[in-house]
Amino acid sequence: MTRNFRPRQLVRAALPALLLLAIAACGGNYPNSTFLPNTEFNRDLTATWNTMMFWGTIVFVVVEVILIVAIVRYRRRPGTPEPKHVHGNTLMEITWTVLPLVVLGIIAVPTVRYIWKYQAPAPADALKVQVIGHQWWWEFKYPQYNVSTANEVYLQAGRAVEFELRTVDVIHSFWIPALGGKRDLINNKTNILWFTPDSTGEQSFIGSCNEYCGDSHANMRFRAYTVNAANFESWARHQAANAVFPPPPPAATEAATAVPAANTGATQPAPAPAAAPSTGFEFPREQMGAHTLPSTPIPASLKFNEALLANGDATRGFETYSRSLCIGCHTIRGNPASRSPIGPDLTHLASRHTIAAGLFPNDAKHLAYWIKNAVAMKPGAKMQVVGKGEIDAVTKKPVAAGGLTDEQIADIVAYLRTLK
Amino acid sequence: MRAADSAGRPIPSSVLSLGAQPLVSANAHAAPAHGGHEEHHHYTTTGLDSRKIAIWAFIGSECMLFASLISTYLIYKGRSIVGPFPHTAWTNPQTGQVMKPILNIPVTSASTFVLLMSSLAMVLALAAVENKDKPLPAGAGLGDRMLASSKLWLWATCLLGAGFLAFQAYEFTSFVHEGLTIKTNLFGSTFFTLTGFHGAHVTAGVIWLGTLLAIDYKRGLGPKDALNVDIAALYWHFVDVVWIAIFTLLYLIPD
Amino acid sequence: MATVAASPTYASHATGEKEGIMAWLTTTDHKKIGTLYLHTSLFFFIFGGLEAVLMRWQLMKPNMTVVTADQFNQLFTMHGTTMVFLAIMPLSAAFFNYLIPLQLGARDVAFPRLNAFSYWVYLFGGLFITIPIFGWMAPNGGWFAYAPLSGRTYSPGINMDFWVLGIQILGVSSLAAAFNFATTVINLRAPGMNLMRMPMFTWMSFVTQFLIILAFPVITIALVFLQFDRFFGTNFYQVSAGADPLLWQHLFWVFGHPEVYILILPAFGLVSEVLPTNSKKPLFGYPVMAYSGILIGFLGFGVWAHHMFAVGMGPIGDTVFSLTTMLIAIPTGVKIFNWIFTMWGGSIRFTAAMKFAIGLIALFTIGGISGISHSSPPSDLQQTDTYYIVAHFHYVLFGGAIMGIFSGIYHYFPKMYGRYMNETLGTWHFWLNFIAMNLTFFPMHFSGMLGMPRRIYTYDANQGWDTFNMISTAGAFLLMPATLIFIYNFFSSKKGGEPAPPNAWDAATLEWSIPSPPPEYNFAKIPVVHSRYPLWDLTHPERTKDVPHTDAGMVHTGEHDVVDMHIETETFTAKQLGIPMPSATIKPFWTALGMVIMFTGLLMMPHNKTAGYAGIGVGAAMLVGFLYAWLTTPLEEHH
């Protein structure tokens, strides 16, 4: 160490680093920022934060400036006289009791106001969404529309949405950072969270679980889409319908997608499944933000013969699916064999962009790996390992009887891909 | 005061002259052992023995312990999904069996009385220990001699405490026979844990008093032991007071 | 283990019989026990720090695979648990042990053997809860172990059993120590030392003991419920039986919030000693400093539900807990300003201790302000359970408690070992630590507010969090050399540091009037105290002119001052001076071990009944037997 290099000079090196940090914070692209003014709810929260930030900065600056002045001015130098002994000063001490009290009073005003505001009842015409937390995925139900889906929630831009939050196992917490604050899902209690995505346009959002809930807490994500009224109706009407297998010829499908506006008039739930359109609105993949497209890698240890996917046969897949373990956990409305409520509803699986609570894109490849060994794909996943020869998470033995070969899985994938 | 240590070496006068030090100086009480081998006579700020202070701190802590237990009981009151319930009857929807309210208030009133009496006995035991050295008044009757017997009152306290525990054992077993265990419902879990904790405290108290009794038989308890008895008594009264709270909140106030 | 290897520079001449390791196992000397606490808790601090570094490594970039999900969950659970219960609390306890009797002018704590017992329970409990991580069997429910996740249904393994029983064991240690220190402060103050003359560290420690006495029983009960649920099938948190999982949250935080003040108040106390000494000025507003400590402790019991703003308490609960929480800024702010104005007008000497003390003021303020931003539910709903919270509590814990404790270590090292720590290395330690700490935790404010939840072992790319995580990780790696400098300095200065005089810093309180390291009996004669700054009265009469609470009519001294006199006593043993000292005894050690064996037996119950019963039987027999032997042996031998 040279004589004139003092540790204090490290600060000089650190300052640019901090500056860099500040620049990074201001310049970048932050899709999940909690300050996006997408709902009135979040604008209120941000306003409270801004009050905090304003006064907090003042307090910070005052404290640090007095501190720095004190240590610079009163550092001991040769010849510094003996300091005068001051034991206190009542007036000063009253000052720094009262001034913070005033600041707190100012902060308390928006605090109390918004506490009551956002816990007031939601508007009567709000879209109702029941959110049911599972280790580690989200079930969404729309009682007004008879819809049941998983991991992707459609909201209507401009219409209030009221979430009824419940859990079937442990405590979770529901949060879409860009739309507003979070609420916990608590056993034996129904919590309410509501807001109006009034200035979002058609957008995709990331949601996440925020209360630690076990192994895959980090992997308990979801997507939210805000769509216009017409598209929402189209989507909801289609989702309420049963799956049709084999699917109607492609011509009909295209026609239905081409004129989604034709459905706008309907505000009532779709009456009879049989009459439902064969396909409804689906949030366009091209319009999804980069942050909502998952990029989780497939574990290197998990192998699947991807070449088989091209030859997967949906009809064989339908039969295999309807005979295997899958039906013990999943519902596919329209497939009478498959009506178990344990896992996510797969009725319109192919209309979703992600699987496994937002961990993977919903494509043939990822579906195949997922079905082969869900636990390897997602730590602790509550879906049984079904790939033949894979190690079962519970018995710790290779799956034999009832296990599916890669060929069979490719068939099932082909079937699942038809569930638009 | 000795001016030499035990090895006979002289101790520097500056150590001793500390007494003359006006600002930070030695005090006659401060280093009592300096002058000789007195019995444990340490200087304390309050003049009280440290154990007395510690038992108060301990009781403060115990208050929070029982406050947590009792609050939990009250929070879960009336929230059990299945019976039996403390104050109301319950019909099992599966078997149609009717379970009557499970708390037996007359019996528990009796056991509460027993425990209260034990506190009285404890007071008399402490008084007897404190007054051991005082000669009985001339013409002291049986009553006076009884009052002066620490053994008698310690026995009484112990036995009354044990009697309370017997009541509790009876209560617990009869509840189990009637179909309420610690696993049955929220009431069972909170009830057995709360009263069980209290019972464990009573048990500890009985054992503690038993050791005092053993000392009394071995060498007799006298005024110099008053502090020991006093501390045990404080604990005993505390456990008693807690029971009054439990009895009122659990047994007397219906759902 | 490494923690018992270090031996003090003074010979254990007094009680004399035991040498080497037995001297440590049998000690009842508060200073030796303090030393044991210090080494053990530093060891656990490094251990918890290494767990943190491993976590930061995993979070360096999106989708990393350094550790698995379950391993990560064990890491943050054990990191939090270790830092809170095994590092900071016992680091504070090291100072309680070492300093409280010295500052009070006492020869030992009120119950020296109970004190040894507290330490051994802490050590065994710490190992009990830490060792499982080596087999990746450690607790994985988070440091607040929310029900029902922590129940048997959702955590069937042995992991959470270690936690439930381990925290229960550590609670025994903390409570036993708290009764002891509270009694010591109430009852063993030197003549003349009224409460308003107590050194500020002892004041804050005194408040801390009450917080422990009143808060720990609550977690004890919460744990008993969880333990009964897990082992005996009760229904306290069994949601299918109608239980309310919020019961756990309320009980935990009724303990948990006072707990955070248990962590910070001793550090506040330490800097309240360091700042005046190194500014050559008395503490500004001493009475208000004492009262604000009490007020913080008192208010601390009324704010717990601010950890639960997202559970849906309803507007009334939210409002009440929000406002009570905000009020804590007042007494804390008073402390901050009083510290600054202690330095104002002083003559500041920048020792390493002083740098850390100033660091505490600067950094704790940041953490306090972010704390205030959580206290408002409309603001907290966007913050709770994100990295913004992680930023808050590391600023108060690392920037507050740890900075204060480092300050205390540099300051009191000369008292403990008779040698100074190396100031140059100390300065390096400070600046590296200061920079790395900010580098690690400041970016967390951003990652949190940009939507990053806490307790996630992985995250996806494109979320806008990459840069901040990278910087945080770099900072965490930089904390390693910073801490290593300290460790090196600590151990090398014990042997080779510059020798220090008894009053190493020209300080004012009693502990500096005796030799360094102090003789086992501390004070040859119990001093009589006439003012708040007894040593300044002696050595610097000019500084005492208007010290409040000073006895009227006191005479200033000339030649003989107390410092010299106590030094002369150094060569004398307690025996020679005829001072009765508590005898060394191994009984607390065995009693503590018996207790932990008993808990281990309970732990084994669900897995192996025979081993379980054996453990409980042997442990209970040891516990009762050695306790009996302990209680029937008098504290002091007669000589």
Ligand code: HEA
């Ligand atoms: C040392 C420990 C410590 C300390 C001292 C504090 C101090 C404070 N804490 Fe913190 N806190 C924690 C440790 C600590 N905390 C931990 C560990 C957690 C997380 C637990 C977990 O979830 O794992 C937590 C979480 C936590 C939450 C819950 C957040 C959430 O999970 O949603 C809240 C909410 O209100 C909070 C608030 C506060 C407040 C208001 C203070 C106040 O005491 C701060 C007061 C100080 C100041 C304000 C600065 C100085 C004052 C001035 C200069 C005067 C002027 C100031 C103003 C007018 C603002 N803390």
Ligand code: HEA
């Ligand atoms: C006093 C308390 C304390 C302290 C000091 C720290 C210190 C640190 N903490 Fe921690 N932290 C908590 C208390 C504390 N923490 C708590 C309570 C939680 C919540 C847990 C939960 O959610 O349940 C938490 C959570 C927590 C998280 C969030 C985890 C998550 O939510 O997923 C992170 C992430 O970065 C983190 C990081 C760090 C880092 C990098 C340090 C660093 O400052 C560490 C510095 C120390 C070192 C770097 C060690 C030095 C090592 C050496 C010198 C090497 C020596 C080498 C040999 C001996 C071979 N901590």
Ligand code: CUA
């Ligand atoms: Cu669900 Cu975390």
Ligand SMILES: [Cu+2]
């Ligand atoms: Cu808190």
